[in-house]
Amino acid sequence: MAKSEKxxxxxxxxGGPAGLTAAIYASRAKLNMVLLEDAIVGGQVRTSYSIENYPGFKSIEGGKLADLMQEQALELGATIDEFDLVERVDFSDKEKIVETTSYIYKPKAVIIATGATPKKIPVPNEEKFSGKGIHYCAVCDGAMYEGKVIGVVGGGNSALEEALFLTKFASKVVMIRRYDYFKGEAATLEEVLHHPKIEVMYNWDLVDVSGEKFMESAKIKNTNTGEEKEIQMDAIFGYIGTEPKTGHFKDYVNLTPQGYILADESTRTNIKGVYAAGDVREKQFRQITTAVADGTIAALDAEKYILEAKRG
Incomplete structure (x- = not known):
């Protein structure tokens, strides 16, 4: 059967913070809009255990913050379609087409807020032990390792925050850091360094993991001396950065060599009526607050663009 056109x-x-914020503003403007999310609404925020740098909340669970954003958008009249996958897009200054599993949409404007996904840990056995010892979401999988030794790889805020969260389950958390410093917030780093369950291994890099059906040990290498050793470990959680989800758009919008969408501070891309908001956009800082700002700006500019297009 032919798909219906809308x-x-x-x-x-x-449907992360940028997309949900855009939906809130678009709904308030009474635009006929649809938000598509190919997984669970909330994006990476939903997988964060605790958020302590969002204005108005001294501390809030990521899932709760995502729920509040989604509820607000829905109450304002936003249409949110979860799990309807984008199959292809066709963008030009004159026409935009977004084909999903169910429909062919022809919107006047598009806001790309697809975010980014965690980078895979670059070790030979990553695929073999993915979900069987190698993980990228502490909130999702941390409880599997009650009383176990868990490793964390990474040097930013995410690594520090998730290491703290994993102490709820682990008998010990080992932070494997290839350099002699972290890039996270001072207050979070201070908490990590003084936590009795956390051991920080500076100047060590993860080389590989091994085991039978599930991960049982990690091989690490000293980045100064070249010394290698194997340590008993039941799981590794990776926080070494993210990769933007721009596969569907690479033939239309301009990207950086790393795959992020090039857009100005008004979130406009090289195509009229197509905007990029949140972590998918090339910018210096990627925080929930900057994603929310992008979503606001994109929706307001899109509203203006759509009204001008309707006037002809």
């Missing part, structure tokens, strides 16, 4: 004002692709 003519709408605005298509928002991605």
């Amino acid at each position: 003519i709408i004002d605005l298509m928002i692709i991605g």
